[in-house]
Amino acid sequence: MLDLSQYQSVGEALREALERFSNEVCLIEADREREKERLTYIEFKKRALPLAKALQETGFSEGDRASIIMTNQSKWLISAYAIFFCGGVLVPLDYKLTPDEQWQLIKHSGATLLVTEYPIWRQLSISAGRSAAANVKAVLITEAPANADLAGARRWEEFCGAGEPTFIPRKRSDTASIVYSSGTGGRPKGCMMTHENYLEQCVALTSIYPFWPGVRYLSILPTNHAIDFMVGFFGPFTCGAAVVHLRTLRPEYVREAFPKYKITYVSLVPLVLKNLQKGLQARFDALPAGKRKVFNALVAVNKALTKSQPRLSLSRLLLKQVHEAFGGELLAIIVGGAFTEPQTLQFFYDLGIPVANGYGLTEAGTAITVNDLRPFRADAVGKPLPGMEVRILNPAADGVGEVAVRSKTVMSGYLNDPELTAETIVDGWLMTGDLGKFDETGHLQLRGRKKNMIVTEEGKNIYPEDIEKVFESLPVKEFCVFAANYIWPKRSMTGEQLVLVLHLDQEQKYGEELQRDVNARNQRLLNYKRVHGVILLDEDFPRTASLKIKRNELAARLAKLDSATAIRQL
Amino acid sequence: MRTIEQTTQEVLDLATKHFQLPAGSLAPGDDFFKKLGIDSLQTLELLSRLENHFSIELPDYEVQGVSDFKTLAERIQSRL
Numbered sequence: 001m002l003d004l005s006q007y008q009s010v011g012e013a014l015r016e017a018l019e020r021f022s023n024e025v026c027l028i029e030a031d032r033e034r035e036k037e038r039l040t041y042i043e044f045k046k047r048a049l050p051l052a053k054a055l056q057e058t059g060f061s062e063g064d065r066a067s068i069i070m071t072n073q074s075k076w077l078i079s080a081y082a083i084f085f086c087g088g089v090l091v092p093l094d095y096k097l098t099p100d101e102q103w104q105l106i107k108h109s110g111a112t113l114l115v116t117e118y119p120i121w122r123q124l125s126i127s128a129g130r131s132a133a134a135n136v137k138a139v140l141i142t143e144a145p146a147n148a149d150l151a152g153a154r155r156w157e158e159f160c161g162a163g164e165p166t167f168i169p170r171k172r173s174d175t176a177s178i179v180y181s182s183g184t185g186g187r188p189k190g191c192m193m194t195h196e197n198y199l200e201q202c203v204a205l206t207s208i209y210p211f212w213p214g215v216r217y218l219s220i221l222p223t224n225h226a227i228d229f230m231v232g233f234f235g236p237f238t239c240g241a242a243v244v245h246l247r248t249l250r251p252e253y254v255r256e257a258f259p260k261y262k263i264t265y266v267s268l269v270p271l272v273l274k275n276l277q278k279g280l281q282a283r284f285d286a287l288p289a290g291k292r293k294v295f296n297a298l299v300a301v302n303k304a305l306t307k308s309q310p311r312l313s314l315s316r317l318l319l320k321q322v323h324e325a326f327g328g329e330l331l332a333i334i335v336g337g338a339f340t341e342p343q344t345l346q347f348f349y350d351l352g353i354p355v356a357n358g359y360g361l362t363e364a365g366t367a368i369t370v371n372d373l374r375p376f377r378a379d380a381v382g383k384p385l386p387g388m389e390v391r392i393l394n395p396a397a398d399g400v401g402e403v404a405v406r407s408k409t410v411m412s413g414y415l416n417d418p419e420l421t422a423e424t425i426v427d428g429w430l431m432t433g434d435l436g437k438f439d440e441t442g443h444l445q446l447r448g449r450k451k452n453m454i455v456t457e458e459g460k461n462i463y464p465e466d467i468e469k470v471f472e473s474l475p476v477k478e479f480c481v482f483a484a485n486y487i488w489p490k491r492s493m494t495g496e497q498l499v500l501v502l503h504l505d506q507e508q509k510y511g512e513e514l515q516r517d518v519n520a521r522n523q524r525l526l527n528y529k530r531v532h533g534v535i536l537l538d539e540d541f542p543r544t545a546s547l548k549i550k551r552n553e554l555a556a557r558l559a560k561l562d563s564a565t566a567i568r569q570l
Numbered sequence: 571m572r573t574i575e576q577t578t579q580e581v582l583d584l585a586t587k588h589f590q591l592p593a594g595s596l597a598p599g600d601d602f603f604k605k606l607g608i609d610s611l612q613t614l615e616l617l618s619r620l621e622n623h624f625s626i627e628l629p630d631y632e633v634q635g636v637s638d639f640k641t642l643a644e645r646i647q648s649r650l
Contacts, residue, residue, distance in 0.1 A: 031629070071631050095634060123635040143631075248630045250614050275611060527607040 001211070001239040004203050009170040009195040011084030013238050018045040021240035024213045027074045028261060031247040037074050041240070044078065052082040053161025055113070058138060062087035062168050065178065066113035067106050069093045069120055072219050072245045075142045075156060077233055079115045087168030088113075090177040091190075092224035095120055103129030108188045109178050109415065112137045115156065118144040125151035172196035178415050179226055181362040182453075182461045190415035193226075197365040200408040202235050204385040208370050209265070209332060209356055211239035216329075218244045218257060218266040225459070226366045227267055227336045251279075258327035267334040270344070271457035273355070277347050280322075303350045308375050315352020322351050332356045336367070337459020339446065339493035342378035349376050358382050359444060364430055365409030369444045380443035381436075390444065391429070392437055399437040400447045400491070404429040435491070446493050452486040452551060454496035456528045464498060467529050470521050471500065475514065478503045478541050480549050481531060487555045488563045497532040499567055501558065503541060510536055510568075522570060533567035572650060578643035581620065585639065588619055598640040626650060 002020065007013040022042040029037040039047070060066070066083045068090065070076045083090050091109040093102055095117075102124060106114060114136050116124065121141045124130065139153035170176070176195045180188060209231075211217070219232035236243050244261050246253060257263065268276070287295060302318045305311060312331065316323040323330070333348065334356045348355045358370035359381035368390060371382035384390045388407045395401035410430045413421035424431055433451030436444050453463045464481035471479055480501045485492075487499070500518065504510065522530050535558065542553040558566070572580070582596045589606050596605065602613070614630070620642075621628050626649045636642050 032627075071634065099635065117631055117634070119631050119634045250618055250630070251611070252618070272611070523604055526603055 001206060004199045004238060007199060008172050009084070009174070010176050010198050010234060011081070011087070011167070011170065013199065014081055014084060014234070015167060017041065017237050017240065021213060024240045025242045026237060027077065027243055027245065028216075029074045029245045029247065030257065032253050033256070036247070039074060044081070048078045048081045048085065049165055050160035050162070051078065052085040053163060053165035054159045055082060055086050055088075056165050057161050060086055060088060060113060062170070063089060063174075064113070065089045065091050065109055065111040066115065067091040067093055067109060067111040068224070069095050069102055069114070069116040069124075070142070070223075071095055071117065071247070072223050072228070072232070073247060074245060076223050077243070079140075079156070080233070084176070085165060085167055087170055089175050092177065092179060092229065094180075094222060094224050096222070099124045099127035100129040103127060103133045105180050105188060105190075106136060107133040109190060110135050114139045116140075117142050118148060121151065121153055125153070170195055172199065173412075175412065179224070179362050182463050182466065187417070187420070187465065188415075189417075189420070191362050191411045192413055192415055193365060194412050197409050197411060198230070198234055200387060201230060201365040201367070202238060204387050204409070205230060205367060205370070206235055206239060207386055208372055209334070211236045211241040213240035215239070215241035215264040216244055216261050217241060218246070218261070218263045220246070220249060220254065220272075221267045221269065221337070225337065226362045227334070227360075230366050231265065231267055231334060255325070258330065259324065260327075262327045262329045264329055264331050265334060266330070267336060269337040269457065269459040270335060270340040273333065273335050273340060273348075274344055274457065277344050281347075299350050302352050306349070306352060306376070310352070310354045310373050310376065312352065319352055323353075326353065336360065338455045338457055341494060345378040349378065359446060361430075361432055363411050363424065364405050364407065364432070365411065368405050377443055380439065380445045382444065383442050384444070395437065400435050401437070402450050403432045403434045403436045403444070405432060406430070435489075447491040448489055448493065449483070449485055452483050452555070454483045454485070454498060455493075458528060460528055462498065462529055467498070467525055467531075470524050471518075474517060474521065476502050476508070477505045480541060480551070480554060482551075482555060482558070484533070484563065484567070487558045498530070499533045499535055500531045501535045501537055501554070503537050503539065510534070519570060531570065533569050535561070535566050535568070572647070574643060574647050577647045577650070578640060580623065581639050581643045581646065584619060584623055585616060588616055596639065598643070599638055601637045602639060602642070603637055620646065624650060
């Protein structure tokens with residue numbers, strides 16, 4: 001691994017990695033059973049530098065922002081490196097957002113360049129939101145068919161400059177990227193991550209889960225996500241490891257990739273991990289009684305022998321078929337983005353497959369705590385990573401309080417939002433809004449949220465303010481959306497739900513017509529953003545002088561109601 | 571060769587069957603995420619079913635951002 005203390009920026013470290021590991025494989029890209037691309041570090045460099053040169057010829061320079069909206073593929077990483085090489089600021093966006101949401105964030109970020117894929121551009125270019133993002137001066141699109149209407153964009157593959165580009169150095173304190181942790185439809189939360197944030201996080205994470213030449217990381221989580229950017233790009237590249245991209249995420253091809261590419265690490269969101277568990281359990285249940293008995297006995301032996309720490313060689317021997325299905329070289333499944341249920345973690349650990357469970361926030365530079373597996377603990381999210389100071393603020397009698405973090409990995413602030421930054425980073429401490437406590441062995445246990453939001457099993461952060469738009473002009477006196485846990489704190493991180501609070505007009509009834517209207521609007525939201533229940537409150541909402549709802553005060557009033565009877569399920 | 575109307579109808583019929591819905595409950599303009607309340611994994615399953623039915627390959631990135639049956643049918647039609 002490179003000694004990252006020697007480098008000032010992400011671009012500088014990556015530039016050195018491309019030299020140091022020149023003949024190692026850095027990228028493999030497969031589409032179903034076909035391998036489309038296999039690049040060594042030197043070949044990666046040869047692809048990226050002409051792009052960097054062409055960018056510089058357009059005037060793209062130090063501090064300029066460039067957005068990438070792409071599925072996981074080699075051109076994502078090549079483009080990102082070219083942007084860093086030019087001293088640019090990366091704005092990675094979720095390709096699963098709607099085109100209007102993407103334009104909204106592009107506009108907010110001030111990006112002058114957009115790199116995307118043709119199928120995505122086809123939707124983006126005809127979206128009404130395009131006209132608002134006048135800041136975008138150039139669009140590069142990959143894989144456009146020969147006769148395609150480019151709608152003002154240029155082909156990525158033909159965007160090459162001749163000659164050597166000039167490497168633009170950046171300082172550790174400069175912004176490396178703007179990562180949106182939420183805010184579509186509401187108040188965009190663009191986390192400004194510095195070069196130091198990434199360099200320090202990489203050192204901390206790889207001290208527990210190391211990469212080296214020969215390691216193969218299967219990149220499934222979207223690369224715009226802070227976790228995949230770190231463990232599916234920056235981490236492996238600074239260690240000379242390889243990243244495997246699949247152009248399809250159909251379960252049958254993902255399964256094939258493990259043995260085919262001898263995967264070492266993979267990151268998954270809890271939802272996918274749970275599905276994997278269900279699939280495996282169904283296969284175990286289908287075993288004939290005799291085989292099932294033997295299998296269960298082997299799992300019990302493995303469980304007993306790995307109690308204090310993982311013993312991968314032994315587990316691979318005992319439960320050979322299970323491990324062979326995962327390629328036989330898997331060291332750990334990294335799970336993140338949302339809370340994972342302990343029984344799912346335990347299920348995999350009992351099979352001899354450690355799940356690197358942790359806790360993090362984009363604002364904290366990805367991971368804050370990680371389970372170091374010594375011993376494995378399904379009931380906690382691990383100990384703080386090296387360099388992380390973690391405190392529990394104002395603990396209650398049971399030791400539970402708000403988790404606060406201070407570290408070189410914490411973002412510098414939210415883009416264009418000093419007010420929110422000041423609320424979130426207080427005296428150098430990041431207020432996570434999550435509740436937790438440390439146990440006697442120093443493991444952090446999460447016990448719910450203090451902030452008004454939910455996180456789905458797919459790792460999506462949903463803020464009530466972001467979905468209120470759909471209920472605008474609802475024929476009621478006033479309304480507000482809350483995370484139910486925010487009103488009635490529940491010491492749990494799962495099963496979180498949103499509720500719609502309605503204050504009806506005088507004499508108005510919550511009749512069939514209004515219920516139909518609420519339901520119809522709710523259906524317009526993506527399924528994971530929908531509210532689950534309605535609360536009727538027969539009093540005026542507390543408001544500020546500028547007539548904004550005082551959410552804290554309203555939540556306190558609602559908390560006096562009995563949640564079991566107050567919520568009418570939708 | 572199927573017409574786009576035929577392809578659209580076959581897509582709707584297949585989705586109706588796959589998600590065990592009453593006949594005629596889906597329309598071409600329906601948003602399948604919203605109407606069916608499905609997640610991204612279930613969408614991938616539906617795409618695999620459609621590929622088998624039409625004997626085509628439909629790359630994930632080709633249908634990226636597509637959320638209604640009509641557009642999905644158009645993408646399939648262009649590959650028939």
